[in-house]
Amino acid sequence: MIKDFFKDKEVEEEIIEDLVISNDNIDDEIIVREATLDDAIKVHRKVPEFESEELESDDELREFFENRYKDKENVIIVGYLNEEPIGYLIGYDRDEDGDSFYCWMAGVSAEWRRIGTLTGLMYYQKEWAKKHGYKTLKIKTRNTRREMLSYLVKEGFNFTNVDTRDSIEDNRISLQISL
Numbered sequence: 001m002i003k004d005f006f007k008d009k010e011v012e013e014e015i016i017e018d019l020v021i022s023n024d025n026i027d028d029e030i031i032v033r034e035a036t037l038d039d040a041i042k043v044h045r046k047v048p049e050f051e052s053e054e055l056e057s058d059d060e061l062r063e064f065f066e067n068r069y070k071d072k073e074n075v076i077i078v079g080y081l082n083e084e085p086i087g088y089l090i091g092y093d094r095d096e097d098g099d100s101f102y103c104w105m106a107g108v109s110a111e112w113r114r115i116g117t118l119t120g121l122m123y124y125q126k127e128w129a130k131k132h133g134y135k136t137l138k139i140k141t142r143n144t145r146r147e148m149l150s151y152l153v154k155e156g157f158n159f160t161n162v163d164t165r166d167s168i169e170d171n172r173i174s175l176q177i178s179l
Contacts, residue, residue, distance in 0.1 A: 021079075021120045028082055032120040034128075035078035037062060040088035040105075043078065047107035049145065065090065068104060072096065073132065077124050079108070079117045087117035091125050094138070100176070101129040103139040106148075118151060130179045137179055143171040 019032040041058050044050055069092035079087035087108035094102035103125060108117045129137055139157065141148045157175040164171050 019120050019124050021116045023115045026081070026115055030086070030115070030117055030120060031080045032077060032117075032124045033080075035076055035085070035088070037065060037076055037090075039078045039080075039085040040065070040076050040090060043085045043088040043109060044105070044107055046109040048110050050107060065105070068092070075125065075128050077121050077128070079121055081112065086112040087121055089121040089125055091129070091137075093134075099134065100136045100138050101125075101132070101134040103137060106139075113147075119155075122155065126177075126179055135179055136176050138174065138176040140172050140174045142169075143173060144169050149173065 017033075021030040021032065023030070038058075041061055044061065069090065072092045072094070074090065074092035077089045077091075078085045087106075089103060089106040091101055091103045094100075094104070103122070106118065106121060108121075126137055138160075139152065140163075141152070143149075152175050155177070157177045159173060160176050161174040162171055163174070
C-alpha cells in the first residue's frame with residue numbers, strides 16, 4: 001500500500017531523490033521528482049478544475065506562475081508515469097517567515113487520480129520543506145474542491161481560516177499541518 005511505503009521513508013541526503021510509487025491498479029511506477037515549470041504546465045492543462053481559467057497561452061500561464069513565486073524559495077514537483085507528466089505541485093515561501101511553506105497549486109490529470117499521485121507529490125513536498133527548515137505546510141483551497149478538502153483532512157491537515165466570499169461555494173479554506 002502506498003501509505004505504508006511513505007511511513008518509513010526518510011530523507012538523509014542534501015538533494016531529495018526521486019520518489020517511486022508502485023500501485024496494484026497500474027502496471028508501471030509513478031516517479032515523483034523536482035521538475036520544470038513546462039512539465040507542470042502540461043499537467044495543469046489536463047486538470048478539469050482549471051479548464052475555465054482565462055490564461056490562454058502557455059506563456060501567459062508561465063508568467064502568472066513565475067510572478068507568484070518570483071524571488072522566493074520555491075519548488076516545482078511533478079509526478080511522471082512512463083515519463084509523461086500526470087500530476088504537479090508548486091510551493092513557495094509565501095510568508096517569507098522561514099517557518100511555513102505554502103502549497104500554492106496542485107493538480108492531477110483526471111485519468112490518473114486515485115493511484116497515489118497526489119499523495120506522492122505532497123509527501124515529496126513535506127520532505128523537501130522539512131529539509132529546508134520549514135516547520136509547517138500551509139495550503140488554501142476552495143469550498144467547491146471537495147475531493148481536495150477530503151484528502152487534506154484525511155492527511156491530517158487542520159482548518160485555520162475561512163475567507164468568505166459573496167457565494168458560499170467560492171469561500172477559500174486555509175489549512176495547515178505541522179512537519
